[in-house]
Amino acid sequence: xxxxxxxxxxxxxxxxxxxxxxxxxxxxxxxxxxxxxxxxxxxxxxxxxxxxxxxxxxxxxxxxxxxxxxxxxxxxxxxxxxxxxxxxxxxxxxxxxxxxxxxxxxxxxxxxxxxxxxxxxxxxxxxxxxxxxxxxxxxxxxxxxxxxxxxxxxxxxxxxxxxxxxxxxxxxxxxxxxxxxxxxxxxxxxxxxxxxxxxxxxxxxxxxxxxxxxxxxxxxxxxxxxxxxxxxxxxxxxxxxxxxxxxxxxxxxxxxxxxxxxxxxxxxxxxxxxxxxxxxxxxxxxxxxxxxxxxxxxxxxxxxxxxxxx
Numbered sequence: 001x002x003x004x005x006x007x008x009x010x011x012x013x014x015x016x017x018x019x020x021x022x023x024x025x026x027x028x029x030x031x032x033x034x035x036x037x038x039x040x041x042x043x044x045x046x047x048x049x050x051x052x053x054x055x056x057x058x059x060x061x062x063x064x065x066x067x068x069x070x071x072x073x074x075x076x077x078x079x080x081x082x083x084x085x086x087x088x089x090x091x092x093x094x095x096x097x098x099x100x101x102x103x104x105x106x107x108x109x110x111x112x113x114x115x116x117x118x119x120x121x122x123x124x125x126x127x128x129x130x131x132x133x134x135x136x137x138x139x140x141x142x143x144x145x146x147x148x149x150x151x152x153x154x155x156x157x158x159x160x161x162x163x164x165x166x167x168x169x170x171x172x173x174x175x176x177x178x179x180x181x182x183x184x185x186x187x188x189x190x191x192x193x194x195x196x197x198x199x200x201x202x203x204x205x206x207x208x209x210x211x212x213x214x215x216x217x218x219x220x221x222x223x224x225x226x227x228x229x230x231x232x233x234x235x236x237x238x239x240x241x242x243x244x245x246x247x248x249x250x251x252x253x254x255x256x257x258x259x260x261x262x263x264x265x266x267x268x269x270x271x272x273x274x275x276x277x278x279x280x281x282x283x284x285x286x287x288x289x290x291x292x293x294x295x296x297x298x299x300x301x302x303x304x305x306x307x308x309x310x
Contacts, residue, residue: 002026006310007102008068008290013053016294019068021287027106028078034086034107034118035078040131040284041100041308042071043297044163051098060097067099068290069308070115073130074105083109091121093130093269100131101290101308119265124273132163132279132305133268138257139245140167141264144175146243146253147219151176154213156220156237158228160196161187161303164245165223167268169194170277177219180212182228190280190303201227206234222246280304 005026010018029035047069050060057066073093076086086092086109095115096105107118121130143164149155149172160169160181172179173195181196182205188198199208209217209231219241220232229249232242239251248254271277282304285293290308297306 003028005103006287007099008287010051010066010068011064013051013057013064013066015048015052016291016298018051019290019294021290024102026104029080029083029106031081032083032108032110033080034076034083034092034109036072036074036092036096036105036107036118037077038072038074038100038102038105038310039127040073040310041069041102042128042132042134042136043069043293043306043308044071044135045297046070046135047098048294048298062098067102068294069099069101070095070097071131071134071136072096072100072105073121073127074310076118077104078106085109086118086120091127091130092118093121093125093127093133094118094265095134101287101310103310119269122269122273124275125269128281128284128307128309129272129279130269131307132281133265133272135257136163136305137167137268138260138264139164139255140171141261141268142255142257142259143168143221143223143243143245144171145259145261146255147221147241149175149177149219153177153218154180154216156180156182156209156217156228156232156235157196158182158201158220158222158231159224160194160198161190162223163302163305166194166280166304167277168221168223169196174271174276178213180209180217184301187303194280206231209235281307283307284309 003026094117097115191198222228
């Protein structure tokens with residue numbers, strides 16, 4: 001009898017209402033691959049953006065029936081021919097594009113492509129945390145590389161309480177920079193805990209930032225739209241030290257996780273293991289509640305990360 005596994009499947013593209021939990025044939029590791037028994041899967045805006053409609057899905061190479069979720073953590077339980085460096089029982093984390101919310105994922109080790117990969121999970125990093133690192137952590141790392149903050153910088157980060165923001169704020173602080181983070185009034189305490197000085201977004205943002213930092217802002221990252229970019233320009237920040245992740249503007253660099261430097265993910269995991277970087281888990285859900293989890297994540301008001309427990 002064929003081995004079965006639980007997995008989230010979509011028979012149509014759309015919102016959380018199209019997500020179903022099914023019993024499916026368990027994938028098997030082929031040559032150069034490992035199979036991972038997934039223990040946790042982290043959700044990202046990218047997950048529901050790329051499965052919202054057929055045209056967007058096609059750009060990511062997705063077709064129906066599709067899976068859901070990309071970030072995962074778990075334990076290797078099958079090793080294909082030709083694989084070295086991994087053995088059954090090894091704890092691992094990484095990305096499996098739009099198929100991570102499942103009992104098992106198979107990843108190809110030879111390609112070393114983001115979202116089809118496995119990395120050893122360091123001691124001191126729990127699986128829930130490891131399952132949040134791949135997309136948001138890499139994206140934050142790529143954005144930080146654009147602006148290259150240091151001890152003489154005051155960095156304005158827009159959307160600082162979100163999934164990428166929690167990494168960007170802390171990485172900028174680790175680099176020695178002062179960080180001002182935009183968010184809602186309800187996120188102020190959360191941002192302070194991360195090491196940012198909170199400021200409310202919306203009309204008058206530039207004036208509020210001036211009041212907080214009369215000496216000026218020297219770099220900015222916009223993690224949501226364009227408000228932070230326009231504010232940074234108004235405050236005299238040169239375009240070369242402004243970065244976006246969710247939109248593109250002439251003259252401003254856009255970063256995404258695929259641009260992250262080699263080894264960025266392992267470095268993030270080392271920082272977590274060393275206690276220098278923490279990942280706030282806003283909520284966790286069993287796989288049976290995938291629709292509720294996706295709705296919460298898609299609302300874009302989550303402070304930190306949403307994780308599925310398997």
